[in-house]
Amino acid sequence: MSLPQQLRGKSDFDQLPDNIPISATIADIEEKKGFIDYFRFVIEVKTKGGSKYLIYRRYREFFNLHQILESRYSPEDPDRPGPNTCVLPTLPGKVFIGNKREIAESRIPELNTYMKRLLSLPTWLLLDDDLRMFFYQTEQDSQQLPRALRRLRPPTRKVKTVKSKTDLFSSPRAEAMSDFCGSSKAELNLKAGDLIFLLQRVNGDWLEGTVNDQTGIFPESFVKIIKPLPESESEGEGEGPTYSCLRCYMLTPSGVQTRDVCVQEDLNIRPTHKELLTRMRDIFAVDDIALNYRDHEGDLVRVLDDEDVLLMIVAGRARAVATVPRPVNQFPWELHVTLASDFSVYNADA
Structure with a gap:
């Protein structure tokens, strides 16, 4: 038995x-x-x-x-x-x-x-x-x-086959005005001149669409809208996944790079230190980096483990209350990336 x-x-x-x-x-x-x-x-x-x-x-x-x-x-x-x-x-x-x-x-x-x-x-x-x-x-x-x-509403959709010129000109679409290289699997790679069929608006700055049988998101600033999305889909009510946006900065002696990173995560998510470090290495193509956040006085504080991530989130929410309103799908905390060997950024004015 x-x-x-x-x-x-x-x-x-x-x-x-x-x-x-x-x-x-x-x-x-x-x-x-x-x-x-x-x-x-x-x-x-x-x-x-x-x-x-x-x-x-x-x-x-x-x-x-x-x-x-x-x-x-x-x-x-x-x-x-x-x-x-x-x-x-x-x-x-x-x-x-x-x-x-x-x-x-x-x-x-x-x-x-x-x-x-x-x-x-x-x-x-x-x-x-x-x-x-x-x-x-x-x-x-x-x-x-x-x-x-989800057979009728898959999270990754194929572009519809265009059977006639009437179908082509009735579809929401945009033309890529310059090249765009996505930083993750969620983002499309665009080449100038590409015709993108629009699926939904992610937020005020990003759209979701299909080009060359690939579906993903991309910044609206890289395209020219030929035919806009219907109003409901323009407001982010489409059938695809929702995205949240993280504002992050790469601070180097030569200047500051600013990136908005879109992820399929709820705004209340608490990522691990390892997850953030891995993603930032991919975003900025630098391995020897450190993660940081700004405290209430504007000074950078280095993030070393998961407990520091929690402190960063709490501090970010507190700062967000006292600053200008953010987009509804933007994380209230921001990530500041520095070179691991660069300690000159600490104890400096915001």
Whole structure:
């Protein structure tokens, strides 16, 4: 008799709440374009009471859960577990090099096995708060739609086939007036003269469109509008993903570069120090950099870890209240990037 069947035959299992998860299976992977691009797993969870729902989890959330469970329940001697310990299943290890999609795909069978064995452990472990929260459908989970259900409104759309000149001249479109090189997968690469079919307005400065069968966002200042979007889509009510904009600066002895970086993240997101550092290295094509923010006195403060990121966000929100209004989709905090070896920027006037 298998372990899950043994557990289901016990009275203590029958007394568990109906919302306890008893099985979980990865239904798909989805790419998330945030401060760094990553893949998350779409997981179908079934509960003891018979309900089903979807949750969205990254590999690092699996890793964090496993570390917590190991610290609480892993026995010192795996061959002789105590009454409040048990041998946990093996979690697939971290992979630092390789194609992210291929890594995520390869992890699916291993993570399915891990979850199956995890939810087959003694019933008292199923009541662990962190374990239950991992498999709990949060409000954010419930608001997501898996791509399999988005066939009529995919997040990345192909340009419609133009069958006649009438169709061509009826479509919202723009012409690229100069070259534009996107700094992330979310941004289009444009060449002067390109005809872009417009899909929606992202904000006051950015549009989303399709050119050469590629869909992405681009600054309106690089194009000439030939036929504008309908009013509703011009106001950002299109069907595509919403974007948030981060204002960032690169401070060097030769001057300051200003960039607006668009990401598919909510304005309340709290990115990690590693995510921000990786993204800024890509944006400014410099490896040896440091992250900073301005305090209430206008001085630069270096950001060294995730706790400093939180301080930066709190300080940015406080400064935003006292300054001019920002676009509704612009982060209230700003990022100042400097060379890691340049300490001349500190303790200077704003």
